[in-house]
Amino acid sequence: MAVPLCVECSMCCNxxxxxxxxxxxxxxxxxxxGRFFTKADGALRxxxxxxxxxxDGSCAVYDxxxxxxxxxxxxxxxxVNEGKIDDGSARNIVSSFKSYVAKAKEACARAAGEDRAKALEGKDADAAYAQLRVWRDEGVKIDPIKQDExxxxxxxLHEFIRLHFKSSYRKSG
Ligand code: SF4
Ligand code: SF4
Structure with missing residues (x-):
């Protein structure tokens, strides 16, 4: 039996x-x-x-x-729950999502160059791109065409998220 869609996806957890x-x-x-922290206004996150x-995409503290x-x-x-899209099409969208994430991370690694790419491992695509900008601001030579790519x-990736997952996408939300 196929795993539930959210276990296959897990993009809102990862x-x-x-x-x-x-x-x-x-x-x-x-x-x-867990990785808890308190914001300046006292709110817990x-x-x-x-x-x-x-x-495997499952939640270890589900209950x-x-x-x-x-x-x-x-x-x-x-x-999916409203019957507006079938399960197979939804899984194809999840698969495309993963591929867009991978492409964005690979492009950041190419721009970083071989020596620095390792430092981007484990970062999500937004964090990897933010690191590129930090390096550039610090005077590190980053190929501008690769950075544009x-x-x-x-x-x-952001447009894909807005289209299928979160219409008011904002990473820090
Ligand atoms: S992003 Fe959507 S489909 Fe994916 S795990 Fe979260 S709720 Fe489920
Ligand atoms: S606690 Fe579970 S459901 Fe919530 S973000 Fe973590 S893995 Fe996902």
Missing amino acids: GSIFSRVPVSAEEQARLPK MRLGCNFLGE KRPKTCATYACRLLRR ARFHLHV
């Missing part, structure tokens, strides 16, 4: 769409040690990619997960 999730003090207390996300996780449904999942792929 940092590809959001960088953090709101949690309450009670939710933090019932969860194992859990950093994503989530360290409770298993390699204890924060309410935001339990209630969130992206645009694609809502369309990375920005192009990141832009395509």
Whole structure:
């Protein structure tokens, strides 16, 4: 039997769409040690990619997960639940999403060059591109055409997210 769509996807948990999730003090207390932090205004957040996300795409704290996780449904999942798109088409969209993420990260690594590409491993596409900009501002020589290519792929990725997953996409949201 096919794994559930969200287990196959897991993009809203792995940092590809959001960088953090709101949690309450009670939710933090019932969860194992996570990557929690408190904002300047006192609001509690859990950093994503989530360290409770298993390699198979499942949530290791499913019964204890924060309410935001339990209630969130992206645009694609809502369309599936409303019968507006079939399961196979939804899985194709998830597969395309993964490929756009990979292309954006690969383009950042090409722009970084062989020596620095290693430092981008484990970063999501937005963070990898942000690092390129930091390096450039520090005076590191980054090929401008390759940097433009990375920005192009990141832009395509953001548009794809807006189209299928989160219409008001903003990574820090
Ligand atoms: S809610 Fe949407 S983005 Fe999150 S795992 Fe499910 S299909 Fe993927
Ligand atoms: S707690 Fe579970 S559902 Fe919530 S972000 Fe982490 S892996 Fe995803």
